[in-house]
Amino acid sequence: MDPERIVPIFRIRNKKKVMSEKKGLTGKLKYDFNTAGVCEVMHTEGVWHRVTAKQFRSFDGPRRLTVITGPALLGRPQDEEKTTFLYEGPVYLFESNKEVKPANSRTFRYNI
DSSP states (O other): OOGGGOOOHHHHHTOOOOOOOOOSSOSOOOOOSOTTSEEEEEEETTEEEEOOHHHHTTEESOEEEEEEEEOOGGGOGGGOEEEEEEEOOOEEOTTSOOEEOOOOOSEEOOOO
């Protein structure tokens, strides 16, 4: 073996790693509604679909929330008082806090 090509082991082990800057989804998303409620969107006329809070905030179309307003009697969840209302809040691009103007396109708004 060529002695010039031999690299001491301690040099490899002590090599410093350089940290790169974090990229991608680093910010905290804003939720202007109660995320504990049931989030639904109307994708087709008259049909409501249940979605996650992250999808709900970026849907450009009719949206509604169902939240619990009263306690359950004797611990039975079917006796909870619930209120459903149409949500008229801002529309954000998916996975960002950039607000966009609603166009009522009944689609999720993505940053393309």
